[in-house]
Each structure stands twice: as structure tokens, then as C-alpha cells.
Amino acid sequence: MSTIVNREKTEFLYQQVAQLIREMKAQNTLQAGQKLPSLRNMAAKLNVSIPTVKQAYLELEQQGLIEAKSKSGYFLKAMDSQYDKPKRRRLSSQPIAVNKQSLIEQVYEAIHRKGVIPFGIANPIAACSTDKALARTMRRVMTMSGHQGINYGAMDGFAPLKKQLIYRYLDVGIGVDFDELIITNGAQEALAIALQCVAKPGDVIAIESPTYFGIIELIENLGLKAIEIPICSEKGIWLEDLSNALQQHTITACVFSTALNNPVGSLMPEQNRADLVALLESHDVVLIEDDVYGDLYFNGPRGKPAQYYSKKGLVISCASFSKTAAPSYRIGWLIAGRYAQKALGLKRAFSCSSPLLNQWALSEFLASGDYDRNLVKLRQILRSNKERMIHFVLQHFPAGTCVSDPQGGCVLWVEFPAGIDATALFHLALMHNISITPGSMFSASNKYQRCVRLSYGLPWRDEVERALIKLGELAASLQMKKQSAT
Amino acid sequence: MSTIVNREKTEFLYQQVAQLIREMKAQNTLQAGQKLPSLRNMAAKLNVSIPTVKQAYLELEQQGLIEAKSKSGYFLKAMDSQYDKPKRRRLSSQPIAVNKQSLIEQVYEAIHRKGVIPFGIANPIAACSTDKALARTMRRVMTMSGHQGINYGAMDGFAPLKKQLIYRYLDVGIGVDFDELIITNGAQEALAIALQCVAKPGDVIAIESPTYFGIIELIENLGLKAIEIPICSEKGIWLEDLSNALQQHTITACVFSTALNNPVGSLMPEQNRADLVALLESHDVVLIEDDVYGDLYFNGPRGKPAQYYSKKGLVISCASFSKTAAPSYRIGWLIAGRYAQKALGLKRAFSCSSPLLNQWALSEFLASGDYDRNLVKLRQILRSNKERMIHFVLQHFPAGTCVSDPQGGCVLWVEFPAGIDATALFHLALMHNISITPGSMFSASNKYQRCVRLSYGLPWRDEVERALIKLGELAASLQMKKQSAT
Numbered sequence: 001m002s003t004i005v006n007r008e009k010t011e012f013l014y015q016q017v018a019q020l021i022r023e024m025k026a027q028n029t030l031q032a033g034q035k036l037p038s039l040r041n042m043a044a045k046l047n048v049s050i051p052t053v054k055q056a057y058l059e060l061e062q063q064g065l066i067e068a069k070s071k072s073g074y075f076l077k078a079m080d081s082q083y084d085k086p087k088r089r090r091l092s093s094q095p096i097a098v099n100k101q102s103l104i105e106q107v108y109e110a111i112h113r114k115g116v117i118p119f120g121i122a123n124p125i126a127a128c129s130t131d132k133a134l135a136r137t138m139r140r141v142m143t144m145s146g147h148q149g150i151n152y153g154a155m156d157g158f159a160p161l162k163k164q165l166i167y168r169y170l171d172v173g174i175g176v177d178f179d180e181l182i183i184t185n186g187a188q189e190a191l192a193i194a195l196q197c198v199a200k201p202g203d204v205i206a207i208e209s210p211t212y213f214g215i216i217e218l219i220e221n222l223g224l225k226a227i228e229i230p231i232c233s234e235k236g237i238w239l240e241d242l243s244n245a246l247q248q249h250t251i252t253a254c255v256f257s258t259a260l261n262n263p264v265g266s267l268m269p270e271q272n273r274a275d276l277v278a279l280l281e282s283h284d285v286v287l288i289e290d291d292v293y294g295d296l297y298f299n300g301p302r303g304k305p306a307q308y309y310s311k312k313g314l315v316i317s318c319a320s321f322s323k324t325a326a327p328s329y330r331i332g333w334l335i336a337g338r339y340a341q342k343a344l345g346l347k348r349a350f351s352c353s354s355p356l357l358n359q360w361a362l363s364e365f366l367a368s369g370d371y372d373r374n375l376v377k378l379r380q381i382l383r384s385n386k387e388r389m390i391h392f393v394l395q396h397f398p399a400g401t402c403v404s405d406p407q408g409g410c411v412l413w414v415e416f417p418a419g420i421d422a423t424a425l426f427h428l429a430l431m432h433n434i435s436i437t438p439g440s441m442f443s444a445s446n447k448y449q450r451c452v453r454l455s456y457g458l459p460w461r462d463e464v465e466r467a468l469i470k471l472g473e474l475a476a477s478l479q480m481k482k483q484s485a486t
Numbered sequence: 487m488s489t490i491v492n493r494e495k496t497e498f499l500y501q502q503v504a505q506l507i508r509e510m511k512a513q514n515t516l517q518a519g520q521k522l523p524s525l526r527n528m529a530a531k532l533n534v535s536i537p538t539v540k541q542a543y544l545e546l547e548q549q550g551l552i553e554a555k556s557k558s559g560y561f562l563k564a565m566d567s568q569y570d571k572p573k574r575r576r577l578s579s580q581p582i583a584v585n586k587q588s589l590i591e592q593v594y595e596a597i598h599r600k601g602v603i604p605f606g607i608a609n610p611i612a613a614c615s616t617d618k619a620l621a622r623t624m625r626r627v628m629t630m631s632g633h634q635g636i637n638y639g640a641m642d643g644f645a646p647l648k649k650q651l652i653y654r655y656l657d658v659g660i661g662v663d664f665d666e667l668i669i670t671n672g673a674q675e676a677l678a679i680a681l682q683c684v685a686k687p688g689d690v691i692a693i694e695s696p697t698y699f700g701i702i703e704l705i706e707n708l709g710l711k712a713i714e715i716p717i718c719s720e721k722g723i724w725l726e727d728l729s730n731a732l733q734q735h736t737i738t739a740c741v742f743s744t745a746l747n748n749p750v751g752s753l754m755p756e757q758n759r760a761d762l763v764a765l766l767e768s769h770d771v772v773l774i775e776d777d778v779y780g781d782l783y784f785n786g787p788r789g790k791p792a793q794y795y796s797k798k799g800l801v802i803s804c805a806s807f808s809k810t811a812a813p814s815y816r817i818g819w820l821i822a823g824r825y826a827q828k829a830l831g832l833k834r835a836f837s838c839s840s841p842l843l844n845q846w847a848l849s850e851f852l853a854s855g856d857y858d859r860n861l862v863k864l865r866q867i868l869r870s871n872k873e874r875m876i877h878f879v880l881q882h883f884p885a886g887t888c889v890s891d892p893q894g895g896c897v898l899w900v901e902f903p904a905g906i907d908a909t910a911l912f913h914l915a916l917m918h919n920i921s922i923t924p925g926s927m928f929s930a931s932n933k934y935q936r937c938v939r940l941s942y943g944l945p946w947r948d949e950v951e952r953a954l955i956k957l958g959e960l961a962a963s964l965q966m967k968k969q970s971a972t
Contacts, residue, residue: 104834105830108641108834111638112640121638123637123638125636125637126633126637129633129636130636131631131632131633131635131636134636135628135629135631135635138624138628138843139625139628142621142624142625143621145617145621146617147612147615147617149617149621149814150611150615150616150617150620150811150812150813150814150815151609151611151612151813151814152607152609152808152813152814153814154598155594184837185671185675185816185837185838185840185841186837186838188835188836188837188838189671189836189837192835192836192837196707200709201687214834214835214838217831217834217835218835218836220835221682221831221832221835221836223686322638325636326636327636327637327638328635328636328637328638328639328839328841328842328843329636329841329842329843330671330837330838330839330840330841330842344591345703345707346707348590348594348700348703349674349678349700349703349704349706349707350674350675350678350704350707350836351670351671351672351674351675351678351816351837352671352672352674352700352816353814353816354671354816355671355814355815355816355841355844356814356815356816357624357814357815357844358841358843358844
């Protein structure tokens with residue numbers, strides 16, 4: 001069989017393959033997020049050569065109908081053409097004091113209710129649970145730890161866990177000193193420590209808009225001010241807007257996620273990361289990187305954390321195992337660099353050491369390779385879930401709804417057309433046992449009233465699909481109500 | 487046998503019993519902290535009646551030679567007469583900014599060195615480890631928790647643990663609402679949250695002097711000012727000094743331990759606690775109670791936490807399981823009362839929820855009764871260790887050394903005579919693999935240069951005794967050096 005294919009013939013064969021895939025999709029024998037027939041099977045089915053099918057798949061991928069996953073094959077995407085994504089906003093560039101508390105409490109209360117579909121919590125591990133593997137590990141740790149296991153641990157963290165993390169940073173080209181890495185109670189404490197290392201009450205902190213509401217709450221509670229810098233779902237922070245803000249205001253630090261912003265899922269291109277760090281360091285502004293989703297990218301190798309590009313040591317990295325192994329363990333860390341001593345003092349003053357057995361189990365979990373094995377599976381499931389969810393949103397949500405195209409992580413950012421208030425939808429959906437996160441929580445200034453964040457970090461079941469359809473109906477009903485009122 | 491004893495004959499018999507005990511002590515067949523022969527054995531030995539021996543024991547107890555422990559019998563005390571205890575200090579009553587960091591780091595570094603005798607860490611559980619019982623409990627929890635065990639827990643804590651704690655407060659007459667109790671990452675986080683609920687940078691906080699250095703560090707890192715109120719080892723805080731300070735300064739809050747101050751081990755009499763709370767509430771000043779040692783009293787039933795006496799709701803209680811079950815679990819709590827909503831917001835902003843499996847295991851540990859069973863044993867061992875340590879300090883430390891008489895907990899407060907610098911002794915002792923805590927760490931203004939805190943929360947072994955003897959020699963050598971230099 002010749003591997004050289006005639007261009008014209010290929011065009012025809014490609015149409016055949018594309019046609020078959022569209023038919024399978026229409027007949028629901030192939031759904032968004034599902035795997036396509038293998039090259040071999042498809043070739044046999046259409047009686048063409050494997051290279052012909054491969055060529056056809058490649059072209060379909062370029063057209064956005066399907067996508068390749070390394071070592072897994074080809075998968076059907078949610079839509080066969082580009083769809084609308086939420087646009088970058090022009091934001092007023094004034095620093096503001098913030099208050100988010102009440103709505104956040106209601107959202108948290110909602111996700112802990114029994115029988116609720118938890119689109120409102122970003123908990124990717126729920127999609128591919130580590131519980132059995134971690135329970136095995138914890139049992140082993142209980143056996144080997146003895147009295148040491150209940151004793152006070154070191155303030156900066158359990159040394160074997162710190163070493164495992166340092167190895168991982170080496171893999172992406174970052175050399176981390178043992179003393180500058182401090183284990184914390186989740187990334188939230190790492191962020192709290194990082195901010196207090198560099199800022200004092202009244203200082204201005206630049207944040208992404210939209211951004212994770214935990215960052216906004218932290219800024220509020222530390223008496224800091226926030227200035228919002230717009231991001232787009234493709235490339236993350238807009239450097240031009242950041243540059244303008246740096247010229248207009250005395251900004252002390254930025255809290256950004258260069259990898260997989262929550263809620264948008266944007267991934268900054270490498271060059272942009274390098275430019276971002278260079279821009280900030282030229283102004284002597286600290287970059288606090290929230291890297292909790294960094295390991296949950298979908299495409300290609302893991303990008304470089306911002307720290308990689310730092311020349312002046314003004315980058316502090318914060319991350320955790322809450323999105324990749326065990327949220328309940330409450331283990332995160334920060335790489336504090338030149339602020340290490342100050343950071344350790346703050347850690348000791350605010351909560352002493354972090355839970356030892358949890359650190360011990362995680363260090364074993366990393367060392368055994370179980371962590372990475374689970375990550376591979378988790379990424380595949382999340383990627384498939386993402387496609388399915390986009391499919392359902394675009395099919396069942398009101399016309400004019402825009403959806404982000406996250407490059408990793410576990411959340412979609414959905415922007416409704418005019419007339420749909422996301423906070424009203426939150427309350428309405430909860431009456432139907434569906435939790436969502438209203439968009440205004442992701443802004444220090446109550447923007448994104450028409451947006452919601454939906455998590456696809458859950459086991460995909462029929463009831464998830466039914467809940468998405470219901471959510472679309474509820475949104476439409478709000479729109480109708482608004483229209484009839486005006 | 488008659489139970490009525492002739493007074494004169496009793497005097498004679500009492501002398502006999504006292505004489506025998508002194509001989510046993512001199513011959514080292516009975517050591518400080520050890521149990522005396524039972525009434526029956528002693529009666530047989532001296533050929534007197536049991537009531538006679540009982541009467542003799544009672545009189546010896548009144549003289550401070552021996553002490554009764556409920557359900558355990560009589561024990562030899564460290565000394566057969568009152569010994570000198572560190573005196574209350576007159577303190578300058580000016581609020582001060584504080585900086586303790588460097589020495590604290592050295593002390594922490596020292597306790598984690600291998601082969602070091604850890605007098606420098608207050609870790610009572612080391613004396614009577616819960617590790618086996620907790621490992622059993624944790625294994626059970628791993629089996630029953632499944633995916634829920636790795637999932638995010640509620641921000642305010644694991645409900646069954648909160649309920650167990652509420653039952654315990656009911657036992658001492660305090661009704662706690664479910665919503666006002668918040669589980670934290672150890673008592674240190676509870677204190678940090680409590681302080682931030684009521685104080686802003688620059689505010690003045692009254693602390694005991696001496697007090698636990700973690701409180702001083704917290705005040706430093708929150709940008710608060712400290713005013714030191716003297717305590718005595720018998721009765722705790724001096725209300726008269728506190729009252730003067732309240733008249734001279736605008737004090738926002740106090741952080742006190744009415745039960746078992748660290749490092750002195752004082753226990754405020756109930757009336758003083760009531761008076762303390764009344765005094766503070768009459769000035770609308772908040773009392774933050776650090777109650778981590780509350781369950782480690784030696785004599786009689788547990789006292790009432792300050793909250794019991796509150797009429798205006800200005801008392802916030804902070805405590806943890808670090809001194810009574812498992813320091814490595816990092817589980818504490820606060821009862822925030824009227825500040826509950828603010829406290830929950832701070833908890834969420836600074837570290838989200840606390841480790842779930844640890845809370846789960848502790849709730850089972852409490853519910854099973856294992857916690858209380860271990861406490862009974864732990865208190866007995868600590869009490870015996872205390873007597874032994876006082877005995878060794880008084881025998882082997884330089885003449886003029888004063889020692890506190892803690893009413894519970896796991897630490898002794900030792901004041902050396904002039905010429906002995908405790909920080910120098912800390913460095914010298916460490917060269918001999920002995921860690922101690924220098925006194926200046928317990929003051930915001932570098933007082934207590936001649937004091938050290940020694941922990942008897944450890945398994946009592948020969949090497950502990952040798953280390954105490956060595957410590958006495960090292961202190962004497964410092965004194966000699968000082969004398970020959972002047």
C-alpha cells in the first residue's frame with residue numbers, strides 16, 4: 001500500500017470521512033467529547049488507507065471539528081466551527097475597596113447541600129477521585145510514622161514533600177532552594193502570606209478581571225485595594241492595559257494566574273509570560289502567581305511558571321494539591337524567594353506548621369508516581385467533560401450565549417445575552433437543586449452580572465446533562481420575564 | 487481496732503511516718519513524683535492503724551511534703567517545704583512594638599535536631615503518646631470516608647467534631663451555638679482570627695507577662711502594640727495592674743490564659759476569673775482567651791473558661807488539640823460569639839477550610855472516649871514529671887534559683903540568680919544536645935533574661951535526669967565566668 005496520496009483523491013476521501021463523522025454526530029452514535037474510531041477502524045470502514053484517514057483527521061482538526069490528544073487518539077469537539085467567546089472588557093482603571101462576603105457565603109452554603117448538582121464548586125478531583133489511592137498511601141503512612149506522625153512538624157514543611165516539589169520544579173527548568181519553599185495550609189494561605197510579605201494596608205494590588213473570588217476576599221480582609229486588569233480567554237492578561245495601569249498608579253504587587261486563570265481558563269503564551277515578568281520587574285512590582293491549576297493543562301507540555309522568567313527575584317509562586325490530589329488535605333506551598341524569611345515568620349505567626357500526616361501521604365503519593373498517573377487520567381476526563389459541557393451550553397442556553405474555551409482546569413465561563421441576571425439565576429437554579437457561581441463574585445466591582453462560572457469537574461452522568469438543559473430553560477425564563485416587564 | 491486516735495500518740499506516730507518517708511527519700515528508695523506506700527502497707531510496716539497513717543499523710547500533705555492525687559494515692563513532692571517561686575515584676579506600662587523572630591527561629595531549629603533533649607518544646611503528648619489510638623481511629627476513618635474524605639469540607643469545620651466540642655462546653659456550663667464555633671488550623675490560627683476580628687494595626691493589646699511567644703509574634707506581624715500585665719505563678723494576672731493599665735491606655739483587647747498560662751502554669755481562682763471578665767466588660771474591652779492547656783489541670787475539676795462569666799459577649803475562646811491529642815493534626819477552634827460572621831470570613835480568606843480527615847479522626851477519638859481516657863493518664867504522668875523536674879532543678883541548679891509551681895500543663899518557669907544569662911545558657915546547652923527556651927522570648931520587651939522555660943512533657947528517662955544535672959552545671963559555669971570577669 002502506497003503512503004503517497006494523491007491530493008484530489010484525498011480531498012474526496014476527506015469529505016467522506018468528514019461526512020461520516022457528521023452523520024455519527026447527528027445520529028448521536030458519536031457525542032462531543034467522545035473518541036473517534038481509530039485510524040485503522042475508520043480505514044477499514046471506508047476502504048481507504050490509514051494515511052488517508054490520518055490526513056483527513058488532521059484537516060478536520062485544523063477546522064476545529066475534532067481534536068487530537070497525545071497517546072489517546074482523536075476526539076469530537078463540541079462544535080464544528082468557532083463559537084463566540086466572552087470579550088475582553090474595557091474597565092475603569094481606579095483602585096477600589098471591595099466587599100464580596102455575603103454572596104460567597106450563599107454559594108458555599110449551596111454546594112454543601114445534599115443532592116445538589118455542584119456546578120458551583122471548582123473541584124476537578126471529583127471527576128477522577130484519588131480517594132482509594134490516597135487511602136492506601138495514608139494507611140501505609142500510619143504504619144510507618146509512629147509517634148513522629150502526631151508530633152509537631154517543621155514550620156516550613158515536611159522535608160521529603162519539599163524535596164518532591166523541588167524535583168518537579170527542576171522538570172520545568174526552575175531551581176528552587178530548599179529554604180525558599182514553604183508548605184502552607186492550601187494555596188489560600190500561601191497567597192495570604194505572599195501578599196503580607198510585600199504589601200501593607202492601603203496598598204494597591206493588580207488582579208485579573210475576572211479573577212478567583214478568594215483573591216478578592218483576601219484583598220478585602222487585608223485592607224488592600226484592588227485594580228482590575230482585563231484578561232481575554234485566549235491569552236490571559238492584556239499587557240497593554242497592565243502597562244497603562246502601572247503608569248497611572250503605584251501598584252505594589254499583582255496576583256495573576258499565567259496558567260489557567262479561574263474562571264476563564266486562559267493560558268498565557270510563553271512569550272507573553274516572559275514579557276509580563278519583564279514589564280513588572282522593570283517597575284519593581286512583585287508578581288504573585290496563583291498556579292493551582294498549572295498541572296491541569298490540556299494541550300502539549302506544561303508551560304513555564306512565571307518564576308522561570310524572573311531576573312530580579314520579584315516573583316512569588318503559590319500553588320497547592322487541592323485541584324490535583326486532595327482538597328481536604330489543605331496542603332499548598334509558596335516559593336517565596338527573597339521574601340522567604342519574612343514568609344516563614346508569617347507562617348509561624350498565623351498557623352504554625354501545616355498538617356504533618358497529610359504532607360507525609362502526599363510526599364509518598366508523589367514519589368510513587370500515583371500522582372502523575374492520576375493526573376493523566378484526570379486531564380483526559382476534564383477535557384472530555386469540557387467538550388460535553390460546551391456542547392450542552394451552546395445547544396440549550398439562550399441564543400447569544402458566549403462560552404470560554406478553557407485550555408485546562410475545570411471551569412467554563414459563560415456570558416448570557418442581555419436580560420439575564422446571573423445572581424437571580426443562581427437563586428432560581430438552587431431551587432432546582434443546581435448550584436452555579438454568579439459572575440459578580442469574580443470582580444471587585446460587581447461586573448459580570450450576566451456571567452456564570454460552571455464547573456465540569458464532576459463525574460459526567462445523565463443528571464448532569466439534565467441539569468444543564470434545565471439551567472438553559474431557567475435562563476431563558478429569566479430573559480422572557482425581563483422582556484415582558486419592559 | 488479503734489478509729490479514734492489519741493492526739494499525743496498520733497503526734498508520735500506521725501513523726502514515725504514522716505521519719506520513714508524522709509529516710510526513704512534520702513536513700514533514694516522513694517523519689518520526688520513517686521507514689522508512697524499505700525495506707526495499708528505503711529500501717530503494717532510501722533505496726534499502727536490505717537487511720538493513724540491516713541492522719542499522718544494528711545498532715546504531711548498540709549506541710550507540703552507529699553500530695554494526694556484523687557483515686558491514685560499519695561505522692562512525694564519535690565521538696566518538703568515551700569520553695570521560692572519567681573516573683574511578680576513591676577513592669578513599665580508603656581505599649582511597645584515587638585520583634586522576636588530571630589531567637590524563636592533558633593529555638594525551633596534546636597528542637598528538631600536529632601538526639602537533643604527537648605526541654606525547649608511544650609509538647610505534653612510526648613509524655614503519653616496517642617499515636618497508636620489515633621492511628622487505629624484514622625484507619626477506621628479512611629475506610630468509612632471514601633471520596634468524601636478527600637473532598638472540600640465545610641469552611642466552619644466538620645459538623646460532628648463541632649458537636650463533640652459543644653457537648654464538652656456544656657459539661658462546664660457553657661452553651662455554645664453551632665454557628666459561633668469555627669474549626670481552625672490550630673489555636674494559633676484561632677488567635678490570629680480573633681485578634682483580626684477586633685483589632686486593627688496600631689491598636690494596643692494587653693498580654694500577660696511572661697506570655698507564650700507565639701502571641702507576641704502574632705501581635706508583631708499584625709502591626710499591633712503590646713502592653714504587658716504582670717502575672718504571678720499562683721493566681722495569674724494581677725487585676726490591680728490590669729485595672730491601672732485600662733485607665734491609662736486605650737486597650738482594644740487582652741489575650742490571656744486564665745487556665746494554665748504558658749510559661750508559668752498559673753491557674754486563676756474562679757472568683758478572679760469572674761472579676762477579670764467583669765472588669766474588662768465594664769471597659770468594653772474584648773478578652774481573647776488562649777485555653778490550649780485548659781484540659782491539663784492537675785487538681786480538682788476543670789475550672790470555668792472565662793466565657794462562662796461573660797455577660798456582654800466580649801469573650802472569644804481559642805483552643806486546640808495540639809496539647810491534648812495530636813499537635814501534627816493542626817486542629818484548633820474558636821468560639822467567636824458576636825464576631826462569628828467576621829471570623830468565618832477571615833477563616834475563609836486566610837486558609838479556607840481545615841484538614842478534613844484530621845477533624846474526622848478527632849471527632850471519632852472524642853466520641854469513643856479515647857480522648858478522655860488518655861487525658862487522665864497524661865495528667866498523672868505530667869504531674870509526676872513536674873515533681874521530678876522541680877526536685878532536680880532545686881537539687882542541681884545554682885543556689886538562689888526559683889521555680890514556678892505549675893497547676894497543670896507541661897512547663898516549668900525557672901529564674902536563675904544574678905549572673906546567669908538565659909540566652910547564653912540556651913546556646914551553651916545546645917552544644918551539649920539540650921534544648922531550652924530562653925526567658926526573653928516570653929516578653930515583648932526582652933525581660934526575663936535570667937529565666938528559662940523547661941518542658942517536662944516528655945518520657946521520663948535517665949538521660950532526662952542527666953540533662954537536668956548538666957544544665958545545672960552549665961548554669962553554674964556561666965555564673966562563675968561572670969563572677970571572675972567582674
